[in-house]
Amino acid sequence: MNIDLSGRSALVTGAAQGLGLAMAKALTEAGATVMLTDVSDTVGAAATDLNAGPGRAIGRTLDVQDEAAWEDALDGLEAETGKPVGIVINNAALTLASSIWDLSLDEWDRVMAVNLKGYFIGCRCAGRRMRQAGWGRIINLSSLAGQRGGLVGGVHYSASKGGILALSKCFALELAGDGVTVNIISPAAIEGPMSRSMPQDKVAALASGIPVKRLGSDAEVGMAAVYLASDQAAFVTGSTLDVNGGLLMR
Numbered sequence: 001m002n003i004d005l006s007g008r009s010a011l012v013t014g015a016a017q018g019l020g021l022a023m024a025k026a027l028t029e030a031g032a033t034v035m036l037t038d039v040s041d042t043v044g045a046a047a048t049d050l051n052a053g054p055g056r057a058i059g060r061t062l063d064v065q066d067e068a069a070w071e072d073a074l075d076g077l078e079a080e081t082g083k084p085v086g087i088v089i090n091n092a093a094l095t096l097a098s099s100i101w102d103l104s105l106d107e108w109d110r111v112m113a114v115n116l117k118g119y120f121i122g123c124r125c126a127g128r129r130m131r132q133a134g135w136g137r138i139i140n141l142s143s144l145a146g147q148r149g150g151l152v153g154g155v156h157y158s159a160s161k162g163g164i165l166a167l168s169k170c171f172a173l174e175l176a177g178d179g180v181t182v183n184i185i186s187p188a189a190i191e192g193p194m195s196r197s198m199p200q201d202k203v204a205a206l207a208s209g210i211p212v213k214r215l216g217s218d219a220e221v222g223m224a225a226v227y228l229a230s231d232q233a234a235f236v237t238g239s240t241l242d243v244n245g246g247l248l249m250r
């Protein structure tokens with residue numbers, strides 16, 4: 001299947017590094033104009049690196065907790081492309097591996113504000129515009145930890161990722177008649193800075209516990225996003241695409 005996103009515009013949160021950057025790269029490779037956003041101002045350089053084409057990348061700082069900043073960023077993208085935003089990927093997250101017994105309520109609130117409220121704001125700001133335009137794709141990043149529970153990223157992280165599953169289905173139902181789909185990507189066991197810094201034997205042990213016997217790549221998450229962002233995925237909404245090597249089969 002050849003997916004062409006040229007003529008589409010996208011905003012990706014938390015895109016200065018990691019999976020956000022990989023998904024932004026995959027979207028630009030499919031031809032989209034992509035605004036990479038992040039609280040980190042390294043996002044500008046990250047965007048510049050993606051400008052080899054065929055799509056175009058723009059970098060902009062955006063704290064996902066700030067509704068007015070969301071509207072400004074979406075206005076900026078729409079002014080740049082001359083058309084309504086088509087694709088929004090809510091990806092930014094805080095992962096703080098504190099123990100259940102020690103974490104402060106202030107930390108609980110901080111994680112929920114970014115990982116859950118930030119996604120709600122993003123879905124609502126984008127959803128309003130997409131509903132009016134009659135076309136849109138919203139993709140929210142959850143995690144195996146949100147489906148199964150797990151304390152590696154903290155109880156607050158897992159709870160926020162579980163909340164994203166329900167939040168996404170609410171928006172999917174609300175927008176289903178308006179040409180707007182809302183789906184979830186739920187990754188696990190993706191190669192990243194942590195696995196790359198581990199000794200080879202530890203990585204091999206980790207891989208042996210995964211049904212496909214290897215870690216996933218960020219490019220594989222990028223391709224999942226390209227599919228869900230495409231016209232071809234118009235009949236897919238409220239669904240969760242697991243990119244986890246078979247760690248969870250439902």
Ligand SMILES: NC(=O)c1ccc[n+]([C@@H]2O[C@H](COP(=O)([O-])OP(=O)(O)OC[C@H]3O[C@@H](n4cnc5c(N)ncnc54)[C@H](O)[C@@H]3O)[C@@H](O)[C@H]2O)c1
Nearest residue numbers: 014016017018019038039063064091092093141143187190
């Ligand atoms: N990497 C994995 O293996 C994995 C597994 C399961 C789920 N996920 C999910 O995928 C997404 C990306 O994961 P990652 O590992 O690439 O994360 P990461 O920690 O590498 O990157 C997260 C980015 O979000 C940004 N960010 C943090 N707070 C922000 C805020 N308030 N506003 C805007 N940006 C903010 C950070 O600056 C950072 O660039 C997350 O939602 C995570 O829960 C990742």
